[in-house]
Amino acid sequence: MAKMKDADIQARLQDLPLPKNIVKTIHADALAVGVTDKEMDEIIDRVMVGYKLSQIEACDAAGVVAAQSIGEPGTQMTMRTFHYAGVAEINVTLGLPRLIEIVDARKIPSTPTMTIYLKNDSSLTDENGKQDYAFDRDKAQAVAWDIEATKIDHIASVTTDLAQMKIVININEKAMNKRNMNFMEIAEKFKEKIPDATVEVSEENFQIDLTPKDQRYRDLLQLTKKINDITLKGIEDIKRVVLRKGSDTEEYVLYTEGSALKDVITITGVDMTRTTTNNISEIFSVFGIEAARNAIITEATSTLREQGLNVDIRHIMLVADLMTSDGEVKQIGRHGISGEKASVFARAAFEVTVNHLLDAGMRGNVDELQGVTENVIVGQPIKMGTGDIRLIAKTIDPNDPKLAKSVEKKTVRTRSQKNAADKAELAGSGSAGSVKVSSEDLLEAETADATAEPDEDWEDNVDMDIEETVTETADAEEPKKRRGRPPKAKAEDEE
The missing domain is CATH 3.30.70 (Alpha-Beta Plaits)
Known part of the structure; x- marks a missing residue:
């Protein structure tokens, strides 16, 4: 069979209810392999089945499942600081402290x-x-x-001359050249950053002398501190x-x-x-909220994976979406998502319980009891799963002319039931003396009923009906007993 063209594949995929990345992957792979029309049908069917199976069910507690999926492996994480990416010179916080930093949306991580x-x-x-x-x-x-911040101690030795009340800086030429720096640029940097000091430059000896304007020991110490804080080249942070x-x-x-x-x-x-x-707030300020969301997912996933823990990425994606849904990175805490919930009980159940309840009482707030936490507190079924289904009963007026008349139910009886009713009627008439029915006639009628086909829904009741009818007829044929006490009992009384 002929292979499908690019335009045909796009036409088949464009209306499918699938995420864009899945459609893009199918298109690229189908084009690379060269599928036929029949193969494309099978691919789409299998992808749709897999996609439907991967979707969450209606009324499922997605937040609780995600919290448990991340929280349970978090109890197995260590709290140490590890070397970063195999680089022994640089340490970085990993494990549980790093995961806490991510969900708390810290402005500055402990080890950026x-x-x-x-x-x-x-x-x-x-x-x-x-x-x-x-x-x-x-x-x-x-x-x-x-990029690296170059301080004065990286390229020079600094000495304090107390006799002449000045600071002498001897530049190491080799270290200066290694960092691609110029002596006069360094001298100009000191003149720019320390305007309240006299700067003397000796280019032949690569020496810089700094003298404070006020000849005091305190000013000399402060000048020393300023010199060490100056960034001569690179980025200060x-x-x-x-x-x-x-x-x-x-x-x-x-x-x-x-x-x-x-x-x-x-x-x-x-x-x-x-x-x-690894500074998520920095990514947000430079690249925007979507980049920050991806950074949260990447950082959390890599932190868990580094500990050998495998958490489904969709649970982490849910947390990242919740943290960034308002257009800024918010923490999962009382100063972020949990503190902004509409429910008073939900806020009180998290932290600072008394304060939330007092504030709500003074303001007269009303809790709609829509979430999980508040319904658990008051003892109601939560609005999840079967608890999310509500049954509404409505009273109907039978005299309302708008309502259609109810259909009268027709009584459906089997032939045996009809015959049994006729037999009972005949038997009753015979007892009164008008008509007599013999046992042979009854037996013949019962045999005919047994061979006949039953009506619609009464097959299970046919045998029972025949037995009851025979019993009733037999009772009707028995002779009437005389009333009064038995002869034996009467004789004993006379004695």
């Missing part, structure tokens, strides 16, 4: 780090024949120096940068201690499409 990828077009070379940044160590190291090759590629990757996403992506040679940080 970045993974900086460089531009990796291996076909690009500069005038010196060097490859692009990701494949050339010297160029990658130059990017690292541009990034304390350290480590250069390593990727685990599965030959390209160089930068790992940082500290995070400054907004400044890093402007550095020449940095690939901003792949560079990431």
